Amino acid sequence: MTPFSQFKLTNIAVGLPFASQLDSLADAVRHGDVVVQAPPGTGKTTLVPPAVANAWHGQYGRVVVTAPRRVAVRSAARRLAQLSGTKLGEEVGFTVRGESQVSRHTRVEFVTPGVLLRRLLRDGDIEADAVIIDEVHERGLDTDLVLAMLRDLRDIREDLRIIAMSATVDAPKFAELLGAGTAGAGAAPIVAAEAEMFPLDIRYAPFPKRLDSRGVTDEFLRHVAEQAAGLVAHAHGDVLVFLPGVREVDRCAGYVEGLLTATNFEVLTLHGRQSAEEQDRVFRRDATSAASTAPTSATATATQPRRVIVSTSIAESSVTVPGVRAVVDACLTRGPRLDVARGFSGLVTTSCAQSSANQRAGRAGREGPGIVIRCVSQSEFSSFPAWPAPEIAVADLTQAMLDAAAWGTPRMEGLKLLDAPPAHHTDAALEVLAGLGAIDDTGAITDLGRRLATLPVHPRMGRALLAASELMPEHADKVARAVEKLTDARGLTKITRDHAREHGGKASSFNLLPSDIPALVTALAWPDFVGKRRGADTDEFLFTGGTAATGPRGHEWIAASEITRQSNGRALIRASEPIDLEIAMLAAGHLARTETTAFIEAGRFRARERELLGAIELSSRPAQPTPEQCVSANSAWLADAHLTAPADTEGLRRRMAFAHVHKGEPWPDVSSAGLAASIDVLFAGELDQPRVPRLDSEKLRRLLPWPEATEFDSLVPERMQVPSGSRIRLEYPADPASEDAQIVLAVKLQECFGLAETPQVLGVPVTMHLLSPAGRPLAVTQDLSSFWNGAYSQVRAEMRGRYPKHPWPENPWEEQATARTKRR
Structure with missing residues (x-):
C-alpha cells in the first residue's frame, strides 16, 4: 500500500469537543460505514475528514466531503488547511461549480453534492476511499441521490466507506440505510458527540403579518431590523439575522443601517449569489476581536466594529460565523415546490422547521451566553413541523429523474432511497423529459438525455442551450450568456461553441435576430409555458401545457420562466419574455396538431376543426362530423x-x-x-x-x-307487495356502491300491520319509510319487529287523534293491514 502522510490531529483538534470521539470513529470506519451525530460547535466538519483519511486509506488515499453550499465548501476547506498547517489546494482542497483548488497531493477534498453527482454519472465510480456526506438532515435532492448512488457503488466496492454526518439528524434511519445489505447485516454504528453550549435566552417577538400574496412583507422586514438594532444596543458580540432570500436580506440590511446611529458597527450580508471574496469577509473575523469579547458596544474598538450579519439559511449549518452572540430569526425558509396541478415549479416561502430554528439559535451560544429572538409567537412556533420536508417529496424531479435514468435506474426504481418520490411528481418529471427527448417510451435515457445529464444546468435549459446554438451558431456566445443570465451558471460559452461547431447550421425558415435570443432561449426551455393572452381585455394567459396564469399586459404571446402561486390560489407570472407566433411555433411546434371535435347541439351532431398549439386554439372552422366522431360525441x-x-x-x-x-x-x-x-x-x-x-x-x-x-x-323487483296487497315502487340508489346507498320503500304504516321481517333485495335490507295517512313520514327503520314492539306505541299515541278514521290498534301484529279507512 502506498504510504500517505498523516494529518496531525492533535494540532487540528485543539478546543474541539469531537476530539473525544476520534478513537471511536477510527475503529468504526475500519469496520464499515458510520453515522456521525454532533451538534454545531463540536468541530465535526473540521475533525472527521482528516480523522477518516488517517484511519482508512486505500488505492486513492483521498476522502471526499460534500457540503450543501459552495460557501460551506470553501470555508471548511480553508479552515482545515489553516489548522493542519498546509496550503489550500495541496493536502486539503475544494471543488465547486466553476472553481477548483486541488492537486495530486490532495487527501481531503470538499465538494458540493452536485459536483459529486456529476462525477458519479460521468465515471460510474469515485476516486476516493471514503465519502463523507455532511448535513444530511437537510434532505436536499442531490444529497439524497448521492447517498443512494454511493450505496449502490458500495455493494461492488467493499473498500469504499460512507459516513453520513449532521448536527440534527434522524440517526437510526440513516444507520439502517447504510447498514442494509452489508456483511453481518445490521444498522451502521452511530458515533455521537456533545458540545458544551452556553445558555441561551430565547425570546419571542411576533408580528401580525409576515407573508402576503407577494411574499415577505416590508413591514415584517422592518420589524426584524428593529429587533436586530435593539440587540446591537443591549447585547454582546455580533448579531446574526436569518431571512429566507436575497431580496429580503438586502432590504433588511438597508433598514438596519437606517436604524443604527452608532459608528462602531457594520452591516454585512451573506448569501449564495455573492462572490467568494464577499462571503469570505464574513468568516475572517479575528477570534480575539473586541467585538466578540466586549461587554457593550461602547467598548468595541474602531478597528474591530461590531457586526450585524443579515444572512439566508446559508449560515444555518456547515459554516461558523465567528463572534456571534445574538440571533434574530424570521423563522422562514424558502425552498422548491412543484405545483402538480398547474405543472410549474417555483420557490415557496413557508415557516421553517423547529429543527432548523434550533440550528440557527445554536449559532448564538458558541462563544458565550447568547440571545435569540424568534419573530413569531411561542404558540405559533410550537405548531411548526419538527423536521423539514425532504426535497424529494415536494420539488420538481425532472433533473433527478434524468440523473436516475443516467445511473441506470429509470424512475429511481431500485435506488436505495430514504424516501420514495411521490408517484405524481415522478409522472410529471417523466412527461417533461419525454417532451425534451431525454428519455424514450420505456423511460430509458436517450443519447440526448445523456448529453443533457452532463450539462451544469437544468434539462430544460440544457435543451434550450443546445437547440438555440444549433439554430444560431454564429451567435453561440450570446446564447450562452442568455442561459447564464437565467440560471446563474458560468462557463457555458465553450459548450455552446463546441456544440454549434458540430451541429450548427440547421436550415430554418425563421428569420431570427440576435435580439430574439433571450425570448428564444426562454421558449425553448419552457415550451409548455408558451402562452397566449385569452382576450384583449384580460391579463390571463393560457399556456400550451393547458394551465393558465396572470401576466403582463401589452403582449399577445409570451414565454414564461417563473410562475408563483399566490395565497388566493391564483398563478402569477413573475418572469417572462415577449415572443411572436414564429418563436412560439419554433419552440413548441412539436405540440401543434389539427383536431376535429364532434359535439351535440340542439339534438344534432355538430363538429369543429381546430388548429391547436398544445392547449391553445390558433383557429377553428365548422366541419362535418364523421361516423366515428359521432360515436365519440355520443359516448361523452x-x-x-x-x-x-x-x-x-x-x-x-x-x-x-x-x-x-x-x-x-x-x-x-x-x-x-x-x-x-x-x-x-x-x-x-x-x-x-x-x-x-x-x-x-x-x-x-x-x-x-x-x-x-x-x-x-x-x-331486483321494480315494485314490492306489502301485506295490504298494494304493490309499492322501490326507490333504488343512484350509486349502489356508495357507503350510504339504500333501497327505500315508502309506504303507509297501516299497509304493513303484521309484517315482522324487514324485506330484502339480494340480501340487502330495505329501508322502510313508514308514512302517515297523509303521506308524511312517521318513522324510518330497517328493523320492523323492533319498531312494532317499541316506537309504534308513541307513534300511535300522537297520530290516532289526528287521523281518527284510520286504524291505530294497540296490537299491530293482529290487525288486518289495509290501505283504507276503518269504515271501508
Missing part, C-alpha cells in the same frame, strides 16, 4: 345521459346497477363509463344518423345477459 353525451333520462329509464338503470354491484357478473356495468363502453349495443343501427338517439328502457334491456335476464325482475 351518454356519460351524463341517465341524469336526464325519463323516470322509468333511470329506474331501470338503477336496478341494473344494483344487480351489478351486489351480484357481479354477468350483470352489466351501467355506470356512466359502462354505458359509454356499450354504446354500439345500446344504439345499434342509429349511430350513423344525423340526430342523436335517445336512451330508453328498451335499449337498456339490450344489455341484460341471456338467459339470466328472465330472472332480473324477480331478483
Whole structure:
C-alpha cells in the first residue's frame, strides 16, 4: 500500500469537543460505514475528514466531503488547511461549480453534492476511499441521490466507506440505510458527540403579518431590523439575522443601517449569489476581536466594529460565523415546490422547521451566553413541523429523474432511497423529459438525455442551450450568456461553441435576430409555458401545457420562466419574455396538431376543426362530423345521459346497477363509463344518423345477459307487495356502491300491520319509510319487529287523534293491514 502522510490531529483538534470521539470513529470506519451525530460547535466538519483519511486509506488515499453550499465548501476547506498547517489546494482542497483548488497531493477534498453527482454519472465510480456526506438532515435532492448512488457503488466496492454526518439528524434511519445489505447485516454504528453550549435566552417577538400574496412583507422586514438594532444596543458580540432570500436580506440590511446611529458597527450580508471574496469577509473575523469579547458596544474598538450579519439559511449549518452572540430569526425558509396541478415549479416561502430554528439559535451560544429572538409567537412556533420536508417529496424531479435514468435506474426504481418520490411528481418529471427527448417510451435515457445529464444546468435549459446554438451558431456566445443570465451558471460559452461547431447550421425558415435570443432561449426551455393572452381585455394567459396564469399586459404571446402561486390560489407570472407566433411555433411546434371535435347541439351532431398549439386554439372552422366522431360525441353525451333520462329509464338503470354491484357478473356495468363502453349495443343501427338517439328502457334491456335476464325482475323487483296487497315502487340508489346507498320503500304504516321481517333485495335490507295517512313520514327503520314492539306505541299515541278514521290498534301484529279507512 502506498504510504500517505498523516494529518496531525492533535494540532487540528485543539478546543474541539469531537476530539473525544476520534478513537471511536477510527475503529468504526475500519469496520464499515458510520453515522456521525454532533451538534454545531463540536468541530465535526473540521475533525472527521482528516480523522477518516488517517484511519482508512486505500488505492486513492483521498476522502471526499460534500457540503450543501459552495460557501460551506470553501470555508471548511480553508479552515482545515489553516489548522493542519498546509496550503489550500495541496493536502486539503475544494471543488465547486466553476472553481477548483486541488492537486495530486490532495487527501481531503470538499465538494458540493452536485459536483459529486456529476462525477458519479460521468465515471460510474469515485476516486476516493471514503465519502463523507455532511448535513444530511437537510434532505436536499442531490444529497439524497448521492447517498443512494454511493450505496449502490458500495455493494461492488467493499473498500469504499460512507459516513453520513449532521448536527440534527434522524440517526437510526440513516444507520439502517447504510447498514442494509452489508456483511453481518445490521444498522451502521452511530458515533455521537456533545458540545458544551452556553445558555441561551430565547425570546419571542411576533408580528401580525409576515407573508402576503407577494411574499415577505416590508413591514415584517422592518420589524426584524428593529429587533436586530435593539440587540446591537443591549447585547454582546455580533448579531446574526436569518431571512429566507436575497431580496429580503438586502432590504433588511438597508433598514438596519437606517436604524443604527452608532459608528462602531457594520452591516454585512451573506448569501449564495455573492462572490467568494464577499462571503469570505464574513468568516475572517479575528477570534480575539473586541467585538466578540466586549461587554457593550461602547467598548468595541474602531478597528474591530461590531457586526450585524443579515444572512439566508446559508449560515444555518456547515459554516461558523465567528463572534456571534445574538440571533434574530424570521423563522422562514424558502425552498422548491412543484405545483402538480398547474405543472410549474417555483420557490415557496413557508415557516421553517423547529429543527432548523434550533440550528440557527445554536449559532448564538458558541462563544458565550447568547440571545435569540424568534419573530413569531411561542404558540405559533410550537405548531411548526419538527423536521423539514425532504426535497424529494415536494420539488420538481425532472433533473433527478434524468440523473436516475443516467445511473441506470429509470424512475429511481431500485435506488436505495430514504424516501420514495411521490408517484405524481415522478409522472410529471417523466412527461417533461419525454417532451425534451431525454428519455424514450420505456423511460430509458436517450443519447440526448445523456448529453443533457452532463450539462451544469437544468434539462430544460440544457435543451434550450443546445437547440438555440444549433439554430444560431454564429451567435453561440450570446446564447450562452442568455442561459447564464437565467440560471446563474458560468462557463457555458465553450459548450455552446463546441456544440454549434458540430451541429450548427440547421436550415430554418425563421428569420431570427440576435435580439430574439433571450425570448428564444426562454421558449425553448419552457415550451409548455408558451402562452397566449385569452382576450384583449384580460391579463390571463393560457399556456400550451393547458394551465393558465396572470401576466403582463401589452403582449399577445409570451414565454414564461417563473410562475408563483399566490395565497388566493391564483398563478402569477413573475418572469417572462415577449415572443411572436414564429418563436412560439419554433419552440413548441412539436405540440401543434389539427383536431376535429364532434359535439351535440340542439339534438344534432355538430363538429369543429381546430388548429391547436398544445392547449391553445390558433383557429377553428365548422366541419362535418364523421361516423366515428359521432360515436365519440355520443359516448361523452351518454356519460351524463341517465341524469336526464325519463323516470322509468333511470329506474331501470338503477336496478341494473344494483344487480351489478351486489351480484357481479354477468350483470352489466351501467355506470356512466359502462354505458359509454356499450354504446354500439345500446344504439345499434342509429349511430350513423344525423340526430342523436335517445336512451330508453328498451335499449337498456339490450344489455341484460341471456338467459339470466328472465330472472332480473324477480331478483331486483321494480315494485314490492306489502301485506295490504298494494304493490309499492322501490326507490333504488343512484350509486349502489356508495357507503350510504339504500333501497327505500315508502309506504303507509297501516299497509304493513303484521309484517315482522324487514324485506330484502339480494340480501340487502330495505329501508322502510313508514308514512302517515297523509303521506308524511312517521318513522324510518330497517328493523320492523323492533319498531312494532317499541316506537309504534308513541307513534300511535300522537297520530290516532289526528287521523281518527284510520286504524291505530294497540296490537299491530293482529290487525288486518289495509290501505283504507276503518269504515271501508
